Amino acid sequence: MSATSESIGRMIRDARIARGWSQQKLADELGSVQSAVHRIENGQQNLSLNMIDRLAEALDMPLIQTATEGSVNFEIQGEARLSGQIDVRTSKNAAMAILCASLLNNGRTVLRGIARIEEVDRISDVLKSIGVRLNWIGDNDLEIVRPARLTPETIDERAAKRTRSILMFLGPLMHEFDEFLLPYAGGCDLGARTVHPHLSALKRLGLDVEATEGNYHATVSTNVEPTRSVTLIERGDTVTENALMAAARTPGVTTLRNASGNYMVQDLCFFLRRLGVEIDGIGTTTLTITGVERIDTDVEYHISEDPIEAMTLLTAGIVTGSEITVRRCPIEFLEVEFAVLDEMGQRLELSPEYRSHNGETRLVDVTVKPSSLTAPLDKVHPMPFPGLNIDNLPFFAVICATATGQSTIYDWVYDNRAIHLKKLADLGANVQLMDAHRLLIIGPTRWRGRNIESPPALRPAVCLLLAALAARGTTNLMDVYVINRGYEDLPQRLNKLGAKINVFWGSPTSGD
Ligand SMILES: CC(=O)N[C@H]1[C@@H](OP(=O)(O)OP(=O)(O)OC[C@H]2O[C@@H](n3ccc(=O)[nH]c3=O)[C@H](O)[C@@H]2O)O[C@H](CO)[C@@H](O)[C@@H]1O
């Protein structure tokens, strides 16, 4: 059986009307807002697993769960010509860091503009399970109030194991307990990802963590110097964030060297500053943090725009040869990407800069002009900020496949990500995996639609969606949970630009 988002929407509307409920009443029951119910009923919103469960419970309708059993899939009709304007939404990765950082605050935290994505739902499930109260107060605004005592002993292990961000509870929780356990982190299948840099940095900040059977066993030590300098053994994003959260509530001055200056780290720093934590060196590799004993502040913070989503949307325009304007692109985190695109012959028009709602991040509107692309002369490779973003590299595989000539994509970072990009061959690309880290791509590609399983990795999966937009024929991209992990209503938003993507549950209606 397969059900589309429209048919599920109709089922929900009928059930609501049968109960004599208004959209507002259903929204109240769901802990959501009326506009979200309106969109769900019109099939204009992706339904997260969490929302499906809540709808079934509120309407006492297990049928909704039955209808949506199996995977969420996208049917993409290709040869799309896109036009119009689209706004970049806020980032998954900053949301993850700041949601974890809200644990540092005993006051009320309101996060504005937070993306409603599976990853936010997962970490929300985990936060709720340790006693935190979360309340959506607008379509994308979340109120967070933590209890006086958090209860890590009641943690939702299933949700915790689906996200790597659980690692970022270590920094905040060390201020509350002498000893605690956390389940192992999960996330995308990108190959082995290091945890040791986190443990090594936290040790220097007074937290000993031992990996035991299925758990991290954390013990706080008391012998922390009043002034400390910690050099991270990797310039990783979440390790920098973990160390920042450890330093934020450790009185005295901490200097973090080899810190990441990436977008999510900057966003976390701006948030911590609002909480009264002094931080110097934001955006550089040396951060100086003056910690405070206790934070009890009612704070509102607007998360900034996602450079990875910006690159995703720009790639949609590029591979379909369309003219679209992607508004609210955080330019500081896209400079190298744009320089590489420029070398390849891609024309982009940039508006004057303006500020994001956080008052800090610089934004521009970018218009993609249909261009004739040639392969870059050298390999395309990522570097920590301010290099080409590691999560933007996969989009260059699709773009290079569109360009004329031979390109090399070199992903030194992840052992398994390039392997997933090999799947672009199923949609017609001439892609060869030279080794686990290098792809050789010969373009241009005549993309063709297929039935295809999503790889278990967010960016490679969305790359297939983007290629499918350009492909001849229809692509059924099956089991897109990973895409919904990081993107809010991507099909619906691309459809507003002229794409034809249908969300359905179960198995595809037509064969390949
Ligand atoms: C929730 C979140 O914010 N996730 C992001 C974060 O994950 P996160 O910070 O968890 O990234 P990892 O710690 O897994 O680092 C990614 C990989 O890069 C390697 N590495 C990293 C830095 C370095 O200086 N040397 C080095 O070798 C690590 O060993 C690892 O294999 O950063 C990654 C790299 O930007 C992004 O892909 C993720 O989207």
Ligand SMILES: C=C(OP(=O)(O)O)C(=O)O
């Ligand atoms: C790898 C990613 O994220 P995570 O760290 O959440 O797995 C990503 O955003 O592409």
